[in-house]
Structure formats: structure tokens, C-alpha cells
Amino acid sequence: MHPLLSFNATYTGIMVSYGFYHKHQGWAFSFPYIRSVASSILFYVTFYQLHMPSQDVIPHHPCSGFGKRTVFKVLKDSPENFRDLSTLADCDTDKSIDAASKLVCRLYDQKGKLKEGHVDLNKLKVRLATVGDACLAKLPPCEATFTQHVLRSSLQINMWMTAHVAKPPMKSAVLLGWEDRNGLVPVYFKGQMSSDFLQDLVCTCKGKSVCMKGCICFEQSLSCTDLCPCQAGDLCRNENTHLAISRNTDEDDDI
Numbered sequence: 001m002h003p004l005l006s007f008n009a010t011y012t013g014i015m016v017s018y019g020f021y022h023k024h025q026g027w028a029f030s031f032p033y034i035r036s037v038a039s040s041i042l043f044y045v046t047f048y049q050l051h052m053p054s055q056d057v058i059p060h061h062p063c064s065g066f067g068k069r070t071v072f073k074v075l076k077d078s079p080e081n082f083r084d085l086s087t088l089a090d091c092d093t094d095k096s097i098d099a100a101s102k103l104v105c106r107l108y109d110q111k112g113k114l115k116e117g118h119v120d121l122n123k124l125k126v127r128l129a130t131v132g133d134a135c136l137a138k139l140p141p142c143e144a145t146f147t148q149h150v151l152r153s154s155l156q157i158n159m160w161m162t163a164h165v166a167k168p169p170m171k172s173a174v175l176l177g178w179e180d181r182n183g184l185v186p187v188y189f190k191g192q193m194s195s196d197f198l199q200d201l202v203c204t205c206k207g208k209s210v211c212m213k214g215c216i217c218f219e220q221s222l223s224c225t226d227l228c229p230c231q232a233g234d235l236c237r238n239e240n241t242h243l244a245i246s247r248n249t250d251e252d253d254d255i
Helices: 003-023 031-050 068-077 079-090 093-108 121-131 143-161 239-254
Strands: 178-180 184-186
Touching (some): 079 093, 093 121
Antiparallel strands (some): 178 184
């Protein structure tokens, strides 16, 4: 048997057994709930084992630092909030992303102190970064990266959950977090890599009149930096750049 198929059968069996075992302890699991729990665990595993990029590409993944026990605890504490996780196997893009986002937001804020940020991973990331001294690896991913993770996970879960069907209909991978470059490769990010505000701090000057007319840095009375095409070098004609270099030189002489 293919390892993916055996994996699906194993985890589905675990979820069903887990539900019936706890039924007598006050947990009346319905099949849709069992399916949502199974989907959430499969979703968790796809993040860890299938779509985790190399460390030099992206330093952390969406479920960084959370084990299966933590996921179970979050699901047990508020099962009604995660029933839509069962839609992950249906590759319903909007529902899948919304359901997965709720789970990941709760994992990063298990005490619910930042509930206002649970509707947007970007907002939650900012709040977590500003309320404490959190390192980057312990912050949630941005929405753009997370969306691609969810799409790939949704596709894989669909394959696992239909493993018992003979010749199941196959979803298009290029619509679900992958792109074809002489073979399928994951899409890690779509959209701008930085905000408009940060882009306005870097000029795009080229040609003979570098950093003279239309230089964003000069217009905002800022010096150019190493990130600008001129690299704040000798060719840069932004007077603010040379003033900054002169000030830095004077300060070094005073030390």
C-alpha cells in the first residue's frame, strides 16, 4: 500500500477510536466533528512534513513549536469553532483558509488575550510582536504565505480523504499552491514582499542622472541606502546621502 494511503487510514482510525473512547466521558462526537478533527490533524501534519521549505528559504512554518497534543487541546476546548475544518478535504478555498486561520490564530494565542487579531494573521503577528519580545520564528506567518500553505495542505488532504475511492477526481495542483516549472514547485508567496511604506523608502533611480530628478529618497529628504540601485555610492547625486556620509565620518573621527 502507498504510504500516503496507509497514513490516511491510520489517522482516520485514530480519530474515530478517539471519539468513541471519550463519548462516555461527556464527549458526544458526531461524525462531522470527527471528520473535522481528522482534517485538522492531517492539516497539521501536511504543514510539518509535506510543505516545510528549507531553512534558508523560510525560517519557520505556520505551526512552528506546536505538537499534536496542543492541537488536540485547542480543539477540545472549543470544538464548535473548528467544525469548518472538515471543508479542507473539499478544496473549498475560502472556507479552507478561514477555518485553518482560526486554528492557527488560536494556537498562537491560546489564552485568547488578542482575540481582536484572530480575524487577520497579519494583525495578530503585529500584536504578538509588539506586546512582548518575540523572536521571528515564534510569530505566525503572514496572510500571503499562509494562504499558499493552506492550499497545498487542502490538496493533500483531499488526496488522503478520497484514498478509498477508485479513480477519484483529481484537483488541479497549479490552482492549489503549486506552479509548473518543468515540474511542480511550491508557491511560497504571492503579492508584494514589503509594504508600500517600505517601498517608498527605496529609490529606483537608474541612468546617468542617478538620484537627481524624481528620486523618492531625495524628495523625502532622506539619504539613499545600500538597498537603492545607487547603493549610496559615489555615483549617487542625492545631496542627503553625502551629508549623511559626512556626518558619520565626523562622528567616527570624534570617537
